[in-house]
Amino acid sequence: MPTGFDFVDYAIELLGPFGTVSTRRMFGGHGIFLDDLMFAIVHDDALWFKTDELSRGAFEAAGSEPFAYSHSGKTATLGFHRAPAAALDSPEAALPWARSAYAAALRARGKRSTPPTELALAPFVTMTRDKRATRTLAATPKKRTRATKPTLARRAVSTRSRPR
Secondary structure (H helix, E strand, C coil), X not given: CCCCHHHHHHXXXXXXXXXXXXXXXXXCEEEEEECCEEEEEEECCEEEEECCCCCHHHHHHCCXXXXXXXXXXXXXXXXXXXCCHHHHCCHHXXXXXXXXXXXXXXXXHHCCCCCHHHHHCHHHEEECCCCCXXXXXXXXXXXXXXXXXXXXXXXXXXXXXXXX
C-alpha cells in the first residue's frame, strides 16, 4: 500500500472513474473534492469518506470506524468513516462508496443554516443600535465621496504648489 503523497495520488487514481477530483491540503492531510464539494479525506495514509445518518449504517456494517481526533484531552468525531478495505482494491470497488460519500456531502450542504447567497451579501449587513443585523438594499456598495474640505495635509500641499 502506498504511503504519504503516494497514497494521495493512489486515492485520486482510485476515485478517477467517479469524476475529476481535486485535492487540497488541510487538517494535516488532504481533502478530496468534486465540484468544490469535499466528500473524502486522506489522513494518516487512510481514505475517509463523508457519512451522514443515511449512509453511516452501511459503513459501520462494513467494519469502518469513524474519523476521530483528540484535542485538549477530548476526543471528537467528524462525519467521516474509513473506507472499507475492499474499497481500496480497485476503482470499481471504491465507486459505490464514493457515490454514497458525495451524496452525504450534498445533503450536508443543503442543511447549511446560511445559504451561499447570504454569505455573498455579508458586506452589506450592518448592525443597528439594538444589535440586530439588518441588510441594506443596495446591490453594490456606495462609492466614497471625496471630502469637500481639504484636510490639513492636502491644504499644505495645495498652498505650496500655487504659483506666486
